[in-house]
Amino acid sequence: MSVVEYKKYCCVTCDLVYDEELGFPEEGIAPGTLFEDIPDDWTCPECSASKSDFFLVE
Amino acid sequence: MTGKVEKIKTGIENAGVADATAAVVKEDSAWIKNKRYMYFASMILPGIPILSAFLAGETGNGLWLWSLFIVFYGILPVLDQWSGVDAANPSDELVEELKDDRYYVYILYGATIMHWIALVYMAYTVSTLDISWFSILGGALSIGLANGLALVAGHEMGHKVNDKVQVFFAKLILAVSGYGHFFIEHNKGHHKDVATPEDPATSAFGESIYKFVQREIPGAFRRAWELESARLHRLGKSEWSLSNEIIQPALITITAYTLMLAYFGPVMIPFLAIGAAYGWWQLTGANYIEHYGLMRERDANGRYERCQARHSWNSNHKISNLVLLHLQRHSDHHAHPTRPYQVLRDYPEVPGLPSGYPFMLALAMFPSAWFSLMNPKVVNWAEGDMNKVNIDPDVKEEMFKRYHNPKVA
Ligand SMILES: [Zn+2]
Numbered sequence: 001m002s003v004v005e006y007k008k009y010c011c012v013t014c015d016l017v018y019d020e021e022l023g024f025p026e027e028g029i030a031p032g033t034l035f036e037d038i039p040d041d042w043t044c045p046e047c048s049a050s051k052s053d054f055f056l057v058e
Numbered sequence: 059m060t061g062k063v064e065k066i067k068t069g070i071e072n073a074g075v076a077d078a079t080a081a082v083v084k085e086d087s088a089w090i091k092n093k094r095y096m097y098f099a100s101m102i103l104p105g106i107p108i109l110s111a112f113l114a115g116e117t118g119n120g121l122w123l124w125s126l127f128i129v130f131y132g133i134l135p136v137l138d139q140w141s142g143v144d145a146a147n148p149s150d151e152l153v154e155e156l157k158d159d160r161y162y163v164y165i166l167y168g169a170t171i172m173h174w175i176a177l178v179y180m181a182y183t184v185s186t187l188d189i190s191w192f193s194i195l196g197g198a199l200s201i202g203l204a205n206g207l208a209l210v211a212g213h214e215m216g217h218k219v220n221d222k223v224q225v226f227f228a229k230l231i232l233a234v235s236g237y238g239h240f241f242i243e244h245n246k247g248h249h250k251d252v253a254t255p256e257d258p259a260t261s262a263f264g265e266s267i268y269k270f271v272q273r274e275i276p277g278a279f280r281r282a283w284e285l286e287s288a289r290l291h292r293l294g295k296s297e298w299s300l301s302n303e304i305i306q307p308a309l310i311t312i313t314a315y316t317l318m319l320a321y322f323g324p325v326m327i328p329f330l331a332i333g334a335a336y337g338w339w340q341l342t343g344a345n346y347i348e349h350y351g352l353m354r355e356r357d358a359n360g361r362y363e364r365c366q367a368r369h370s371w372n373s374n375h376k377i378s379n380l381v382l383l384h385l386q387r388h389s390d391h392h393a394h395p396t397r398p399y400q401v402l403r404d405y406p407e408v409p410g411l412p413s414g415y416p417f418m419l420a421l422a423m424f425p426s427a428w429f430s431l432m433n434p435k436v437v438n439w440a441e442g443d444m445n446k447v448n449i450d451p452d453v454k455e456e457m458f459k460r461y462h463n464p465k466v467a
């Protein structure tokens with residue numbers, strides 16, 4: 001069994017962090033959802049910026 | 059329901075922020091590429107106070123110092139109406155081609171340098187020439203207008219948070235008028251709270267610009283300071299450190315203004331104060347115009363809906379869009395805050411202003427004229443339902459009485 005390495009992505013405008021491990025349950029995005037599996041038309045829940053405005057946090 | 063309302067509704071749904079391609083791609087690639095050179099306006103406009111200060115020195119006539127003031131309020135609105143709207147939207151392919159072209163960024167670096175030269179040269183001119191107070195006022199107000207344009211360029215660069223050089227230039231150009239906290243407050247504050255009563259940078263229906271400014275300037279500063287303190291605390295630092303991105307540009311301003319006061323004398327006190335304040339006033343005006351009366355609705359959980367294209371006022375006039383780096387394509391800006399100015403798009407049927415910002419800024423200074431033009435537009439936007447409008451609480455009852463007349467679907 002391989003352990004999934006969850007990543008975090010940050011909204012460049014408002015600093016909101018998407019943590020793949022936690023998901024966004026109130027947004028209908030289940031815990032463990034990889035960022036790339038979020039629909040492309042999804043937008044930042046805080047500032048409404050597009051998904052492409054998120055960058056990978058090291 | 060009339061056909062017109064239905065059409066508007068469709069437009070609103072289609073132009074939702076989630077779907078960027080809903081913007082009608084009407085590519086006129088020749089024009090879009092020609093605009094490349096027209097964006098030089100961002101460097102030419104701060105050149106006007108430089109040239110006028112030179113001419114004042116040569117001729118001894120201080121009235122030259124009013125030049126940019128006259129260009130901005132007298133000539134730009136006329137050119138704007140004459141040139142009409144910019145119908146072209148770049149296609150996805152053209153966006154890819156243009157968005158990372160550094161040329162467009164270098165123009166803004168050039169503008170940053172021009173704005174600093176304009177400020178210092180105008181300061182030197184008003185302190186050395188034997189001219190009337192009226193002429194000095196013209197120089198200060200012209201610099202104030204230039205400062206407003208500097209804030210637009212600072213806004214553009216301040217959004218490119220992952221580009222260290224652009225952020226450096228953003229701080230540098232915002233520091234011309236001592237408004238360095240703006241990019242923090244704007245990105246993390248305004249973009250989050252836009253079109254809600256909680257946002258000090260969103261104006262309410264029935265609120266005059268003179269009332270708005272008293273809430274906007276202190277509210278924006280407070281929000282910036284809180285956001286920056288919180289960020290530094292997360293990093294285990296004090297807010298009173300050189301890592302504070304509000305303190306950094308403030309130090310640039312304080313150093314420059316102190317040097318000018320020392321070299322150019324006490325006339326700098328009114329000159330710099332008026333120039334900075336009038337720059338801030340332009341930004342207040344832009345904030346006042348951009349979301350006047352528009353409000354996001356709350357969902358069942360009490361959360362505000364996402365900011366949609368319908369939550370910003372837009373103007374697609376050619377000249378003012380060139381001068382203001384397409385800030386007037388404001389719905390697209392909120393949908394894509396990091397999208398560079400040269401590829402911002404206009405959406406069909408988004409809330410539209412009758413003219414560009416130069417005219418609207420002037421109009422906002424006459425509240426009764428502003429209200430009589432804009433209030434019906436907001437009411438129409440809300441389909442007569444004043445519960446959907448962001449109303450100034452002080453006049454809520456009165457505005458309901460006068461305008462509430464919801465259309466029954
Ligand atoms: Zn965001």
